[in-house]
Amino acid sequence: xxxxxxxxxxxxxxxxxxxxxxxxxxxxxxxxxxxxxxxxxxxxxxxxxxxxxxxxxxxxxxxxxxxxxxxxxxxxxxxxxxxxxxxxxxxxxxxxxxxxxxxxxxxxxxxxxxxxxxxxxxxxxxxxxxxxxxxxxxxxxxxxxxxxxxxxxxxxxxxxxxxxxxxxxxxxxxxxxxxxxxxxxxxxxxxxxxxxxxxxxxxxxxxxxxxxxxxxxxxxxxxxxxxxxxxxxxxxxxxxxxxxxxxxxxxxxxxxxxxxxxxxxxxxxxxxxxxxxxxxxxxxxxxxxxxxxxxxxxxxxxxxxxxxxxxxxxxxxxxxxxxxxxxxxxxxxxxxxxxxxxxxxxxxxxxxxxxxxxxxxxxxxxxxxxxxxxxxxxxxxxxxxxxxxxxxxxxxxxxxxxxxxxxxxxxxxxxxxxxxxxxxxxxxxxxxxxxxxxxxxxxxxxxxxxxxx
Numbered sequence: 001x002x003x004x005x006x007x008x009x010x011x012x013x014x015x016x017x018x019x020x021x022x023x024x025x026x027x028x029x030x031x032x033x034x035x036x037x038x039x040x041x042x043x044x045x046x047x048x049x050x051x052x053x054x055x056x057x058x059x060x061x062x063x064x065x066x067x068x069x070x071x072x073x074x075x076x077x078x079x080x081x082x083x084x085x086x087x088x089x090x091x092x093x094x095x096x097x098x099x100x101x102x103x104x105x106x107x108x109x110x111x112x113x114x115x116x117x118x119x120x121x122x123x124x125x126x127x128x129x130x131x132x133x134x135x136x137x138x139x140x141x142x143x144x145x146x147x148x149x150x151x152x153x154x155x156x157x158x159x160x161x162x163x164x165x166x167x168x169x170x171x172x173x174x175x176x177x178x179x180x181x182x183x184x185x186x187x188x189x190x191x192x193x194x195x196x197x198x199x200x201x202x203x204x205x206x207x208x209x210x211x212x213x214x215x216x217x218x219x220x221x222x223x224x225x226x227x228x229x230x231x232x233x234x235x236x237x238x239x240x241x242x243x244x245x246x247x248x249x250x251x252x253x254x255x256x257x258x259x260x261x262x263x264x265x266x267x268x269x270x271x272x273x274x275x276x277x278x279x280x281x282x283x284x285x286x287x288x289x290x291x292x293x294x295x296x297x298x299x300x301x302x303x304x305x306x307x308x309x310x311x312x313x314x315x316x317x318x319x320x321x322x323x324x325x326x327x328x329x330x331x332x333x334x335x336x337x338x339x340x341x342x343x344x345x346x347x348x349x350x351x352x353x354x355x356x357x358x359x360x361x362x363x364x365x366x367x368x369x370x371x372x373x374x375x376x377x378x379x380x381x382x383x384x385x386x387x388x389x390x391x392x393x394x395x396x397x398x399x400x401x402x403x404x405x406x407x408x409x410x411x412x413x414x415x416x417x418x419x420x421x422x423x424x425x426x427x428x429x430x431x432x433x434x435x436x437x438x439x440x441x442x443x444x445x446x447x448x449x450x451x452x453x
Contacts, residue, residue: 116146150302
């Protein structure tokens with residue numbers, strides 16, 4: 001394998017090999033999407049509406065919106081099969097500044113925030129299983145448990161790509177077994193008694209949809225490892241669409257199970273919905289087993305987020321001088337070690353600053369949907385700018401599907417800003433800090449090139 005040299009850094013740079021088969025890719029995308037977020041957000045989503053059918057309608061709507069977004073990204077990933085995803089698409093569509101801002105957003109805000117959010121879910125289900133102090137207080141805080149999980153799985157990813165993918169495959173199988181068990185238990189339960197008290201929605205509908213889409217989040221992760229997928233022109237769309245379709249069916253079935261066993265009001269009032277489901281039908285030991293399965297589910301998502309997130313920072317490092325150190329690729333282990341280390345540090349910082357799942361999701365949502373909007377619209381731009389680039393897949397319903405997804409992105413941004421303006425605007429402010437950093441990065445690149453002439 002030949003070396004590729006980055007013009008801005010002057011460092012010999014090894015490049016990724018195509019290690020991901022179709023099965024590995026499907027496991028990765030399903031493993032990232034189907035995390036413990038479904039258990040954490042279901043009560044909040046149910047509390048935003050007044051009837052069980054409306055709960056299911058929200059999950060169907062979220063699946064359709066995500067599918068449209070996935071189709072847009074499938075066209076982009078198949079046409080430009082390089083690691084980095086949006087960094088590549090945005091740079092080609094709008095200029096280097098757009099790719100830089102995306103890399104900055106993922107590095108400083110979104111990916112560490114996603115990692116922190118999933119780590120908090122893991123901590124919620126693990127904490128009750130651990131010993132307590134003499135005063136009855138938990139032996140370990142949720143921040144400590146979440147931080148330890150992020151450290152352990154970053155080490156696994158730094159160990160090597162084989163260890164990371166094997167871990168992902170095992171975790172995906174375990175989480176699907178756990179989810180399947182809960183579906184069977186819920187659907188086989190006798191119907192919960194209906195409440196006579198009228199339900200009063202207690203959660204904003206727009207923010208509920210943000211949480212639904214958070215649970216579907218991850219369909220775009222495949223774009224970040226496009227350079228590592230075997231036969232990308234054929235396998236990217238198969239993994240993207242097939243994986244997302246499987247997830248949508250599972251989400252509908254698990255919500256039907258929760259509603260069947262606990263009733264609408266029971267779902268809205270639950271603190272640990274999967275544990276409550278099993279505890280209603282069996283012993284506390286079984287509920288503890290379920291909590292353990294959900295903890296493993298969270299770890300599967302955590303591992304996938306760490307793996308793909310480091311590839312985004314790596315891609316930014318190969319393109320921009322300010323991030324040049326992140327562009328180091330360890331050829332023997334097939335991992336970006338420096339990117340993994342910095343991602344770990346920022347994730348730990350957010351865990352200890354934000355301290356809760358809800359605030360972490362709101363912190364990332366407004367910037368996430370800002371760039372979903374830009375990347376989706378880049379399909380239109382790149383069809384015009386790169387008409388000769390082969391496109392093995394073209395998005396269905398062009399351009400109306402693209403415009404529909406863009407409208408959904410605008411609505412999600414508006415909803416999160418209105419719900420928690422201080423937290424949402426704080427992340428947008430941090431995003432704008434990327435503008436002067438881009439100017440600095442371009443200056444560094446020009447200066448380095450002038451010195452090497």
